[in-house]
Amino acid sequence: MTDSSPSPAEAAEAPRRGVGRWTVVLAAAVALVVVAAIAFSVGRLSTLGEPTPSTTSAEAGFARDMQVHHQQGVELAMIIRDATDDDATRLLAYDIATTQAQQSGQMYAWLAEWGLPQFGAEPAMTWMTQPADDGEAHGGHGSGAGDGTSAHEPGDPMPGLATPEQIEELKSLEGVEAERMFLELMIAHHAGAVEMADAVLARSDYPVVVSLAEAIVASQQSEIALMEDMLAERS
Template identity: 45%
Template sequence: MTLALADGHDDAAPPAASATPSTDSADAGFARDMAVHHQQAVEMSFVVRDRTDDEGIRRLAYDIANTQANQRGMLLGWLNLWGLPIASGDEPMGWMDMPASPSPGHDGALMPGMATKSEIKRLGELSGKDAEIFYLQLMTDHHKGGVHMAQGCVERCVVGVEKRLAQGMVDAQESEIDLMADLLKERGAKPR
C-alpha cells in the first residue's frame, strides 16, 4: 500500500538518485566480488555432489549451492536495480583497499579463499573420501575468504539490506566452517 503523507512525500517512493551507490562504492564492489566468489562455491558444490555418495557431504553441498546461488541472484539484482555494471574494470577487492591479484604462479585464484584452476580440476578427478576431504578443505578456505569480504561490507557498505545480508553471510559461513572442521576430523583430516 502506498501512503501519501501530509508533507507530500510518499513512503513507498524509491530513494533519491543520490541514495544509489556509485559504481566504485563498497556496495557495488562487494556485490560484484561476492557474486563471483559465490559462483565458485556453487561450482565446487556441484562437483563434489557428483563425486561422493556420502549423504552428509551431499546435503552440505546442496545447502551451500542453493544458499549461495540465491544470494548471488540478490547481489546481481541489486547491481541491476542500481543501474550499475555487473562487471567492472576495477581490481577485485579494490573496494576493501586491498589488492586481490594472485601472486605470480598462483594459478588464477581471483580473490582470497578462492580455489585455483588446478584445485578445481583436481576436485573433479577425486572421488569418495578423497573428494570429500578436498572439498571440505577448499570450502573452508573459501568460506574464510568470504567471511573476510562480508565483514568488509558490514564495515564499509551503506545500503542497509546489503549490510544485513553480509552479516548473515558472516554468521552462516562461520557456523559452516565449524561444521566442516568436524566433518574433516571424522575423516581423519583437518583444514589446510
C-alpha cells in the first residue's frame, strides 16, 4: 500500500503557507487602517480655519453621497479583482479601490470636523437640486451639471450606481465576461461621479471641496478613457 501521508518537509511547509496567507491578510488590513487614519488627518487639517458648512449645504450633501458612491466603486473593484487573472484589470481595480477608499476617508473627516452627522435627515441627492451659485461657481467639466441645472429630485438614485441585480450578476462571472461587465458598470459609475463632482463645483467655493471635486473629475475622466479602450479590446 502506498503511503499518502505528507513527508516531514511537506508537513513543515504547510503551516508556513498558512502563516503566509494570514500575513498577507493582516498586512492588507493594516494598510487600510493606515490609509483611513491619514485621510482623516488630512481631511481634518485641511478644513481648519474655514467657515463651517451647514448640514443641508451642498458641501455636506456631496460629502455624504459621494462616500456612498465611492463605497460601491470599491466593492465593484474588489469583485473583479477576485474574478480575473488579467494583470491590467487587477491593477485598475487596485487603483480604484485605494483611491476611492482614501477619498471616502477624507470626506468622512470633513463631516466630523464640521460637527455634522454622517447621515443627513434629508433624502440623498437633495443638495443637487439646490440652485447653483449664479450657475458659474466653477463651471462644468463635460457632464452637463456645471450649468447649474439638475434633473435630479430628492431621493433619486445617485447617478451611475449599479443595481443590486447587476452586482449579483458580476459576482457570478469570471474571466473576460467579468472584465467586460465590470468595465461597463465602472464607466457608468465614473460618469456619475463626474456629474456629482461637477454639480458641487457649480454650488461651492469651499477650498477643500473644490480641490477634491476637481481631482475626482480629472482622475475619473482619465480612467473612463482607459476603460473604454480596455472594453473595446474585449468586444
